[in-house]
Amino acid sequence: xxxxxxxxxxxxxxxxxxxxxxxxxxxxxxxxxxxxxxxxxxxxxxxxxxxxxxxxxxxxxxxxxxxxxxxxxxxxxxxxxxxxxxxxxxxxxxxxxxxxxxxxxxxxxxxxxxxxxxxxxxxxxxxxxxxxxxxxxxxxxxxxxxxxxxxxxxxxxxxxxxxxxxxxxxxxxxxxxxxxxxxxxxxxxxxxxxxxxxxxxxxxxxxxxxxxxxxxxxxxxxxxxxxxxxxxxxxxxxxxxxxxxxxxxxxxxxxxxxxxxxxxxxxxxxxxxxxxxxxxxxxxxxxxxxxxxxxxxxxxxxxxxxxxxxxxxxxxxxxxxxxxxxxxxxxxxxxx
Amino acid sequence: xxxxxxxxxxxxxxxxxxxxxxxxxxxxxxxxxxxxxxxxxxxxxxxxxxxxxxxxxxxxxxxxxxxxxxxxxxxxxxxxxxxxxxxxxxxxxxxxxxxxxxxxxxxxxxxxxxxxxxxxxxxxxxxxxxxxxxxxxxxxxxxxxxxxxxxxxxxxxxxxxxxxxxxxxxxxxxxxxxxxxxxxxxxxxxxxxxxxxxxxxxxx
Numbered sequence: 001x002x003x004x005x006x007x008x009x010x011x012x013x014x015x016x017x018x019x020x021x022x023x024x025x026x027x028x029x030x031x032x033x034x035x036x037x038x039x040x041x042x043x044x045x046x047x048x049x050x051x052x053x054x055x056x057x058x059x060x061x062x063x064x065x066x067x068x069x070x071x072x073x074x075x076x077x078x079x080x081x082x083x084x085x086x087x088x089x090x091x092x093x094x095x096x097x098x099x100x101x102x103x104x105x106x107x108x109x110x111x112x113x114x115x116x117x118x119x120x121x122x123x124x125x126x127x128x129x130x131x132x133x134x135x136x137x138x139x140x141x142x143x144x145x146x147x148x149x150x151x152x153x154x155x156x157x158x159x160x161x162x163x164x165x166x167x168x169x170x171x172x173x174x175x176x177x178x179x180x181x182x183x184x185x186x187x188x189x190x191x192x193x194x195x196x197x198x199x200x201x202x203x204x205x206x207x208x209x210x211x212x213x214x215x216x217x218x219x220x221x222x223x224x225x226x227x228x229x230x231x232x233x234x235x236x237x238x239x240x241x242x243x244x245x246x247x248x249x250x251x252x253x254x255x256x257x258x259x260x261x262x263x264x265x266x267x268x269x270x271x272x273x274x275x276x277x278x279x280x281x282x283x284x285x286x287x288x289x290x291x292x293x294x295x296x297x298x299x300x301x302x303x304x305x306x307x308x309x310x311x312x313x314x315x316x317x318x319x320x321x322x323x324x325x326x327x328x329x330x331x332x333x334x335x336x
Numbered sequence: 337x338x339x340x341x342x343x344x345x346x347x348x349x350x351x352x353x354x355x356x357x358x359x360x361x362x363x364x365x366x367x368x369x370x371x372x373x374x375x376x377x378x379x380x381x382x383x384x385x386x387x388x389x390x391x392x393x394x395x396x397x398x399x400x401x402x403x404x405x406x407x408x409x410x411x412x413x414x415x416x417x418x419x420x421x422x423x424x425x426x427x428x429x430x431x432x433x434x435x436x437x438x439x440x441x442x443x444x445x446x447x448x449x450x451x452x453x454x455x456x457x458x459x460x461x462x463x464x465x466x467x468x469x470x471x472x473x474x475x476x477x478x479x480x481x482x483x484x485x486x487x488x489x490x491x492x493x494x495x496x497x498x499x500x501x502x503x504x505x506x507x508x509x510x511x512x513x514x515x516x517x518x519x520x521x522x523x524x525x526x527x528x529x530x531x532x533x534x535x536x537x538x539x540x
Contacts, residue, residue, distance in 0.1 A: 007339050117392040124400030135411050150408045
């Protein structure tokens with residue numbers, strides 16, 4: 001009985017919180033997907049989805065039903081277990097990252113000490129979904145795509161790591177809530193503007209968004225690692241991709257745009273609850289993601305690698321040295 | 337702490353089972369995937385110890401980078417499974433011999449292991465409680481303050497190893513077309529486009 005009280009009730013609370021968060025994320029993802037298509041359409045002077053529901057607002061749900069009711073086709077030569085595991089890995093990892101994201105002060109499922117490392121670890125694992133899918137499909141295009149994905153995602157993680165180090169040095173903590181709190185005086189996008197740009201571009205590469213969608217470049221690889229996937233398994237890849245994109249938007253918000261903090265801590269701004277500010281910032285970053293997709297042409301693969309290793313890596317390394325030098329030289333080190 | 341004990345046995349059992357499957361799985365890609373599972377559960381064991389920094393570094397470095405490259409290489413191997421299964425009995429005596437020698441050596445090493453007399457004193461020295469000092473900070477103090485020269489030396493050795501690997505594998509073949517970024521970026525409109533006025537019916 002004591003055991004049930006000691007562990008059962010906290011467990012039930014955690015499960016309820018996680019479910020609520022997952023449902024909220026999936027709903028937001030449905031509309032973010034629609035927004036992505038609408039923005040893309042608007043740039044190309046089209047209307048985008050506008051048939052299902054008013055202004056096409058129910059389009060994502062119609063797509064969901066369509067995917068779920070189709071048949072899953074598994075190729076004869078596929079490695080069945082790994083083939084079915086890959087979409088699950090993608091979705092699970094994308095959703096798992098949200099466990100440590102603070103939506104507002106105290107509004108976080110798990111406020112762990114090393115939250116930022118956790119996010120970094122989760123995002124570095126997302127490459128497995130792609131590699132496993134590409135290998136298990138036992139087909140040429142998916143395999144080429146998997147090889148590209150492995151190289152691309154590992155390369156851009158390195159510069160993301162150094163960007164995170166810069167923010168950590170300035171904030172003096174690895175806890176995401178404390179990183180946000182330390183931006184009360186100034187958002188880190190102001191002192192770390194080049195790093196914010198590098199983080200944004202690396203996030204595009206890390207989530208395989210255009211212009212770095214070499215992994216699923218339709219003119220070269222049809223649909224890359226997703227060629228052999230159909231119905232629900234394909235939908236899970238799409239879902240995982242968009243949830244990962246939202247996670248990256250949330251990370252940009254937390255690291256550089258002050259998370260849930262209002263832009264100015266004065267009367268009209270601090271009446272609005274923090275979670276609203278957080279969502280506004282996340283959607284603003286997502287708008288940038290969507291605009292980049294709409295009007296930047298795709299990179300060539302060697303240029304992608306050059307950008308990651310020869311431009312971003314040396315520059316972010318230099319910025320780490322500069323940041324630590326300035327912090328030590330002007331005695332600005334956060335002493336907590 | 338029943339929950340901790342249950343969690344420990346769960347993670348430990350999965351680690352051992354996954355470790356066994358690494359050598360038992362026929363398909364090398366499955367072996368690497370089981371290796372990743374083993375890494376993951378080892379990281380979970382670190383979390384149970386209260387060493388969350390080490391746990392996440394294990395995941396980032398081993399699962400996020402090393403295992404990806406490992407998988408990358410193994411995926412590209414063209415493995416013939418029928419051939420792999422052949423000759424198991426033929427190689428068994430040699431394999432068993434190597435295994436037994438290694439086992440004997442390990443037993444000899446651990447049998448003659450003596451704990452240094454100072455070690456007890458170091459262990460008894462007052463260490464700050466795990467709740468007072470974050471293990472990130474504690475590790476930082478040990479690696480970057482206390483043993484900074486050794487750490488730098490290790491870094492130097494790794495750098496030299498990296499440069500060595502690059503030097504050994506870097507070959508500039510002649511007759512291979514390469515992208516010269518400088519020329520590509522430096523290209524101007526005048527170099528690429530020539531405007532001609534074409535009279536009707538005459539052509540160029």
